[in-house]
Structures are given as structure tokens and as C-alpha cells.
Amino acid sequence: MFDFDMLGLAPTLLSALKRAGFTEPTPIQNQAIPLALEGHDILGLAQTGTGKTLAFGLPLIDHLLAQPGKPEPKSVKALVLAPTRELANQIADSLRALTEGTKLRVCTVVGGQSIGKQIALLARGTDILVATPGRLIDLMDRGAVTLGAVRHLVLDEADQMLDLGFIHALRKIAPRLGTPRQTMLFSATMPKQMEEISRAYLTDPRRVQVAPPGKAADKITQSVHFLPKAAKPARLREILSRDLDALTLVFARTKHGAEKLMKDLVADGYNAASIHGNKSQGQRDRAIKAFRDGTVTTLVATDVAARGIDIPGVAYVINYDLPEVPDNYVHRIGRTARAGREGEAIAFCAPEEAELLHEIQKVMKAEVPVASGKSPLIARGSGSGRQAGTAPRGT
Structure with a gap:
């Protein structure tokens, strides 16, 4: 088993990991972090709960620490898109813990909160913006945020964003992003449309996968x-x-x-x-x-x-x-x-x-x-049925 010291991360990040009690990287972190540190685009497939936030968050912060300088007003250096408010807030909390003691600024914009406060928050610019797609587009339409300085893009839980009409939002957001940039896409499943997004928005991505799509956690x-x-x-x-x-x-x-x-x-x-x-x-x-x-x-x-x-x-x-x-x-x-x-x-x-x-x-x-209980017979196309096994009631 590797430890974080062997992955080539900045000393500041290693100290933050120790403070947070992280000692050994998970499989997805072991695979993704070294490739992301080298600047590759990443297509990550891993079931939920496997540590994807650190898998993209650590190399993202490492890159930003190596690129000092305050962001321009209204500008963003790195953008993380997530499907729900809860996930966006969770990601932001994790990233803030890792950037504690640095000059990096992490902001969150999600629906259901005052857009006026978010406009004021973005006015001075931010290093990392964690956003839900809908609210980000609202802010773009109001001229409250510019994305031309974005050099790192993360699409987290991208398959769920697809279910929420994310592809239409991405078509509005992507043309505004800076180039060249590093893009990291993480998903628990790989539907056909996800393959199409990968081809359209990732450049020669490195694919990392620690569990077959659809597999539940072993424990x-x-x-x-x-x-x-x-x-x-x-x-x-x-x-x-x-x-x-x-x-x-x-x-x-x-x-x-x-x-x-x-x-x-x-x-x-x-x-x-x-x-x-x-x-x-x-x-x-x-x-x-x-x-x-x-x-x-x-x-x-x-x-x-x-x-x-x-x-x-x-x-x-x-x-x-x-x-x-x-x-x-x-x-x-x-x-x-x-x-x-x-x-x-x-x-x-x-x-x-x-x-x-x-x-x-x-x-x-x-x-x-x-x-x-007993599974009912399920009729299939040919009229044949299938019945699952049963176990003693109440086990």
C-alpha cells in the first residue's frame, strides 16, 4: 500500500492530510493523483464512497499552489461542477480543509441561496469555484463571473448531472472556459452519453477505474x-x-x-x-x-x-x-x-x-x-418468468 508521501504532493498538502487524519490513499486516489499531477485529463470510474473528492482535489490544489497570484475580479482559476447543492457543499468543505493555511480561496454557488450574496462573493474572484450548473449559468448570464481564466475543470458525479439535463448546461459553460485546460471527469457509471461527453470535452484522458460501474461497495x-x-x-x-x-x-x-x-x-x-x-x-x-x-x-x-x-x-x-x-x-x-x-x-x-x-x-x-417474502413471477417477452430465491422470514 502506498502512502500520500509517495504520490509527489506538495508539503503543504501532506500536512493538511495529516491534520485531517488521512494516512493511506484509497485505490482511486492511488491511480488518479499521480496522473493528474502530471497534467493528464482524467476519466475516473469509481463507486460512491471511494474517495473521489481527494482524487481530484489534491492534484487540483497542488497545481494551484504552484501557480501563485491572486485571481482577477470575477474570475475563477478552477471550476468544480456537481449535480446537487449537498454534494457541492460537501466538496467545498473538503477542499477548504485542504487549503487551510494557504492563500487559496474556495467559493460555493448553488441554487436555493441568495444570488445577491453570491454575486458579492465572486466580485473579488476566487481560486476554486464549486457550483451547481444551473446557478452558475444564472451568474454567467448576469455577468457576475467570468470563466476565461479557468485552467482546471472537474465534473463530479457526471452521470447524475446527465439525469438532470447537465449536457445542455455544459454546452453553455464549456465555450466560456479557458484553454488549454485540464479536465477531470468522475462518474460511478458509464452510460453511452458519458462516453460522448468524454470524447467531446477530454483530451487523451487517462482512464482510472477501481470497481465495475454499478457495483455496490464490498462492505x-x-x-x-x-x-x-x-x-x-x-x-x-x-x-x-x-x-x-x-x-x-x-x-x-x-x-x-x-x-x-x-x-x-x-x-x-x-x-x-x-x-x-x-x-x-x-x-x-x-x-x-x-x-x-x-x-x-x-x-x-x-x-x-x-x-x-x-x-x-x-x-x-x-x-x-x-x-x-x-x-x-x-x-x-x-x-x-x-x-x-x-x-x-x-x-x-x-x-x-x-x-x-x-x-x-x-x-x-x-x-x-x-x-x-417471495419474489413475484415477472413476465418477460416470451412469456417465461423468473423467480428469485427466498430466505427464512425475518432473517
Whole structure:
């Protein structure tokens, strides 16, 4: 196993890593950092929770430290694009910890916050800007930020940004960026459109991959309960009651469903909060902080939070509703087993969700072990069916 001292990073960064308690790089960091330090474009494929932020953040900061000088007003030296507010804030927090004690400035611009304050923040320029695409375009349209000085571009969780219409935003942003530049694209999956983006925006990229796309983290114990939709509330309470102090992330499919589920849990005495698109940024930030601190032990979320929560202590992820996009299952359960820990992912599958489970298992190339109930037969094109195995109820 390598250590960070062997990767060629600046002494300032090595000191920051020691302060933060990082001693050994993860596989994706081992592969990506030396190549990025050499200036190569990077196409990184790694499941969530594998340390991608440091994989691009360390070489990015190393390059900026070697290029002293204040940014011009409204200008940006390095741009990091992320799909959600939560992920953008998480990335920025990690980068600020690494730049502590340096003159590098890290700014964040996301939707749901005062654009006036963000305009004032950008007026003096910044070394690193972490942004969601929509808000960045709003600021570009207002003349609040110029991107001609950008020499480093990072596209994080690019596959989820695709789901959010990111390709249209990228076509507006990319022509404004400086050249030549280094581009690093990180994704947990590699859909066809991602290959097209890679060809269009990366130059002779080095591909680094530490796990097959769609593979769940090795230390996650998975299981599925087959049950009627009406039985889900009781089964959820049964599971939560086994360990009331454990941090548990529960995923619902809709904003309305997440809010109702949270309120029902609170009414029954469970310590729950919710996070979804109808919540203000302040409400979302407070809910995540309370969950991180352990003052809230059950957080009900929609997929808006699936890649924005990096809380090492999450013990359980419960898919109360299965996601309609199979890849989102992998991202959801990746909220547990962070930083080398173990975790448990539990899925509920009602009869009408059986096809969703089948698609999830195709993406993962693995069966999810059955904890209770029986899988319904799923009709296929030729009329043939398939039935998953069963396990003793309640295991």
C-alpha cells in the first residue's frame, strides 16, 4: 500500500492530510493523483464512497499552489461542477480543509441561496469555484463571473448531472472556459452519453477505474423484503426499533411521500427529519447537520440527497421505495459503508416494484439476497418468468 508521501504532493498538502487524519490513499486516489499531477485529463470510474473528492482535489490544489497570484475580479482559476447543492457543499468543505493555511480561496454557488450574496462573493474572484450548473449559468448570464481564466475543470458525479439535463448546461459553460485546460471527469457509471461527453470535452484522458460501474461497495450487506405496499410502514418501524440510536437513511420516491413518511414517523415517536426538493436550502442544511450530529437518527430523503451526504456513521440505508433509475440504487446504498466501515442496505419491494428490482440486479450483475417474502413471477417477452430465491422470514 502506498502512502500520500509517495504520490509527489506538495508539503503543504501532506500536512493538511495529516491534520485531517488521512494516512493511506484509497485505490482511486492511488491511480488518479499521480496522473493528474502530471497534467493528464482524467476519466475516473469509481463507486460512491471511494474517495473521489481527494482524487481530484489534491492534484487540483497542488497545481494551484504552484501557480501563485491572486485571481482577477470575477474570475475563477478552477471550476468544480456537481449535480446537487449537498454534494457541492460537501466538496467545498473538503477542499477548504485542504487549503487551510494557504492563500487559496474556495467559493460555493448553488441554487436555493441568495444570488445577491453570491454575486458579492465572486466580485473579488476566487481560486476554486464549486457550483451547481444551473446557478452558475444564472451568474454567467448576469455577468457576475467570468470563466476565461479557468485552467482546471472537474465534473463530479457526471452521470447524475446527465439525469438532470447537465449536457445542455455544459454546452453553455464549456465555450466560456479557458484553454488549454485540464479536465477531470468522475462518474460511478458509464452510460453511452458519458462516453460522448468524454470524447467531446477530454483530451487523451487517462482512464482510472477501481470497481465495475454499478457495483455496490464490498462492505455493504444487502437484503430485500418482498411485501405488499401497505405492509411497508410496519416493517420500517420494526427495523428502526431494533436499533433506535443507529443513523438510518430512508429513501422515498417522491417529495410528498418523503414528507408524509417523516411526519408519520415523528407522530409515532421516532426521531426523524426529511430532506427533499421542496425544502429550503436552510432546512436541508439543518436536517443534514442534525443527522450528522446524531440529534436526528432517521433521515428520510429523495434522490436529491443520494450523492450529497457523506456521513461516515450511517449504519443503515433503507430503500422504502425502489428507485425508478436502477443506478440510483447503487448511489443510495453507497451512503453507508463509508470510509472503510461496514453498513447494511435494506430494500422493500412491493409486487408493482418487482420489475424495478430486476433492473437493479441487472445493473449490479448480482442478486440481492432475500430476507423475507417471495419474489413475484415477472413476465418477460416470451412469456417465461423468473423467480428469485427466498430466505427464512425475518432473517
